[in-house]
Amino acid sequence: MKVKPFSLSIPFNTEPPSDWKDAWDVQLYVKVEDEKDYGWGEALVAGSGIINSYLSIINDIAIPLLSRVELSEPIDVRTILEKILFSAGNCGVVSGAISAVEMALWSLKARKSNVELYKLIGDKIRDSVKVYASFPRFGKIDDVLIATRKSLERGFDLVKLHQSPSTVLAAVKAIRENYKEVKIAIDLNSPFDNLDVAKEFVDKVHKYEIEWIEEPLWPPNDYDLLSKLTEFSPIPIAAGENEYSLYGFKKLIESGITYLQPDIAKVGGVTKFLEILDLASKYKVRVLPHDRPDASPISLIYTLNIGLVKSQIEMVEYTIADFPNDLFYSLPKFKDGYISPPENLEVVERNIEKYSYKNRLRILHFSDLENKLMRKIT
Numbered sequence: 212m213k214v215k216p217f218s219l220s221i222p223f224n225t226e227p228p229s230d231w232k233d234a235w236d237v238q239l240y241v242k243v244e245d246e247k248d249y250g251w252g253e254a255l256v257a258g259s260g261i262i263n264s265y266l267s268i269i270n271d272i273a274i275p276l277l278s279r280v281e282l283s284e285p286i287d288v289r290t291i292l293e294k295i296l297f298s299a300g301n302c303g304v305v306s307g308a309i310s311a312v313e314m315a316l317w318s319l320k321a322r323k324s325n326v327e328l329y330k331l332i333g334d335k336i337r338d339s340v341k342v343y344a345s346f347p348r349f350g351k352i353d354d355v356l357i358a359t360r361k362s363l364e365r366g367f368d369l370v371k372l373h374q375s376p377s378t379v380l381a382a383v384k385a386i387r388e389n390y391k392e393v394k395i396a397i398d399l400n401s402p403f404d405n406l407d408v409a410k411e412f413v414d415k416v417h418k419y420e421i422e423w424i425e426e427p428l429w430p431p432n433d434y435d436l437l438s439k440l441t442e443f444s445p446i447p448i449a450a451g452e453n454e455y456s457l458y459g460f461k462k463l464i465e466s467g468i469t470y471l472q473p474d475i476a477k478v479g480g481v482t483k484f485l486e487i488l489d490l491a492s493k494y495k496v497r498v499l500p501h502d503r504p505d506a507s508p509i510s511l512i513y514t515l516n517i518g519l520v521k522s523q524i525e526m527v528e529y530t531i532a533d534f535p536n537d538l539f540y541s542l543p544k545f546k547d548g549y550i551s552p553p554e555n556l557e558v559v560e561r562n563i564e565k566y567s568y569k570n571r572l573r574i575l576h577f578s579d580l581e582n583k584l585m586r587k588i589t
């Protein structure tokens with residue numbers, strides 16, 4: 212079996228343009244190939260931007276290993292790589308790189324069996340999956356309003372903001388004054404290391420009818436702190452995009468969150484994602500899968516295929532940027548706030564060089580970086 216990584220920079224263009232335009236154009240695709248068939252996968256790199264760390268796992272371990280080992284099922288690659296790499300930690304870079312290879316093996320298996328991907332997972336319960344508009348961070352409140360108007364016109368009923376802690380209240384207020392009907396969620400990306408400050412934020416924002424607050428606390432895996440906030444907050448709390456192990460997801464659920472947000476391109480691929488859905492069912496926690504809302508659709512296509520067969524998935528995060536239609540033979544189809552995956556996941560390999568990776572410093576001003584040292588690095 213051959214494994215081939217591709218580093219890409221897919222431009223992240225939105226209208227209006229966002230503050231994250233130059234931070235989200237970093238993608239790592241993986242192609243697996245045997246004598247007859249092939250499949251594509253993706254690791255989520257945008258966020259940290261450290262693509263070479265992920266590549267080292269593909270180049271140093273996955274490529275030589277898969278050239279020697281016969282795998283019978285996609286999960287085998289996860290099981291083996293988790294054991295080989297556990298002393299480097301089975302989260303973050305390690306599980307992200309595993310995700311890309313494991314996912315690719317699923318689409319290879321689907322191609323070999325000549326069926327659509329979802330059929331390998333279960334019986335279809337729907338033709339499309341509900342999505343919400345996940346905004347990038349905008350520099351101006353007016354741009355948040357323009358993006359909200361455009362999203363409503365396209366058929367979304369829920370928008371999620373990624374504004375900084377210092378501008379999000381003004382943005383929410385402005386949306387509410389102009390668009391009473393829209394549902395609003397707030398993604399904070401873990402700014403508050405103080406429970407009282409987090410509670411104060413909840414109190415201030417509560418009157419604007421918020422669907423959920425996502426990752427309010429720093430660090431994101433402090434389950435004790437989180438449980439104190441979930442107990443206090445009348446607004447549902449969501450988290451999970453920075454969780455990797457089943458044990459971690461269990462702790463997160465037990466901290467009282469309302470929505471679980473696993474990311475298939477971070478946790479270790481399809482099999483791990485399915486195990487997390489089972490766990491969510493056991494605890495009756497609701498699932499809103501995370502998908503980095505950049506301009507790359509591969510991991511989304513996997514999440515959507517699972518969404519066609521798994522009822523636990525209520526709604527999926529969705530980008531407001533367009534996917535590059537010269538890089539894929541077919542793309543997910545959006546209609547009135549719902550989306551269906553393409554029948555096949557096929558990258559137009561000859562066009563990859565149009566999106567060749569651009570190496571530069573990418574710092575995503577998540578969290579409260581606006582207030583600290585990183586503000587100077589722009």
Ligand SMILES: [Mg+2]
Nearest residue numbers: 398425452501
């Ligand atoms: Mg998020």
